[in-house]
Amino acid sequence: MPFSRQTLAAAVVAALPLIPATIPVTAHAQAHPRAERLAPRIEGFNVDEVRHLDPGTELNFDLYGSPGGAATLRIDGATRNLHMTETSPGTYEGTYTIGVHDRINPGSGVTANLRVGNMVTTRVLSESLVRGPGRDDDRGQVAGAPRVQRFDVQASDDLNPGNELRFNVAGTPGAKVEVQIAGSRGIFFLPEVRPGEYAGVYTIRRGDRIAPDAAVTATIRANGRYTTATLSQPLLASRGERDRRDPARVARYCTNCATVEAVNVVQVNGDGNYLGTLGGAAVGGLLGNQVGSGNGRTAATVAGAVGGALAGRQIEGRSRASQRYEVVVRYANGATQTVSYDNDPGYRVGENVKVTDGQLVRD
DSSP states (O other): OOOOHHHHHHHHHHHTTHHHHHHHHHHHHHHOTTHHHHSOOEEEEEEOOBSOOOTTOEEEEEEEESSSOEEEEEETTOSSOEEOEEEETTEEEEEEEOOTTOOOOTTOOEEEEEEETTEEEEEEOOSOSBOGGGOGGGGTSSTTOOOEEEEEEEOBSOOSTTOEEEEEEEESTTOEEEEEETTSOSEEEEOEEETTEEEEEEEOOTTOOOOTTOOEEEEEEETTEEEEEEOOSOSBOOHHHHHHHOTTHHHHHOTTEEEEEEEEEEEEOOOOOHHHHHHHHHHHHHHHHTSSSHHHHHHHHHHHHHHHHHHHHHHHHHHTOEEEEEEEEEETTSOEEEEEESSOOOOOTTOEEEEETTEEEEO
């Protein structure tokens, strides 16, 4: 049956919205250049191993990754999934209590999904749920296992929360590398940055209690086998290493260090008090009274009193004269400061000192 022109036009218009709603959107999502960088990350995933998988046993899981997401676990043989709680930014925790209908065994796989927005990242637990002889990994370390050629760390200046530890492992390419630090919870992963080279940063968390000599192990896994290496370096950088890494560190840290630039002796004259003034006036008046007679004697007495008062002030001022010492110091940034002393403090020009509470201390 032939279509009229109006019917054909209406059919074309109705079909047009379907084209951009399907093909271009899918192609755009697949070709987005930032998709991989925007995907959430799982940096660590572990379980507190138990001795038995009986009903009522609790399996405690920890997951570390991108903050602000939704983390869920699926355990092979379990009747339900576990939704984890974000206890701090990027840290997710959850407990699964084994029920009577669960069929969980030591070899059950555990898969974690972390969703942020509309993107999901998945990680499979590499540990066994059961500690001791029940671990399937115990048969993995045999001939043909992957190799660890180097395991080192860029030590941190401080092991308090928020500081970073940078680990590097060189070994068999195409493997998976996990690092575990004594005093921290969980295992975190080192991505392969180049074939056979694995590197990653661990940010110390608030609940960590990491000692400078804490044991650190790296496990490399490939083809169902594994090899473990132990770190032989301390996690806390020595003072010499910190200074080499940042030569300006000492100068920035020692903000009260300075150098003596000058030592000045200042003469301080004391002022006569009323006792010295009156005493001088009395003596001057008596002497003036011995001169002449009549009005002349009176004038001499007054002049003697005034002169005696001035002389008394000068004599007492000289008797009260003293010396003070001013030490001028210059800081590394060019600023100067003067510190005064009643007696000779014994500092010399060019001497290194520290200024503490307004006083100088030899460095």
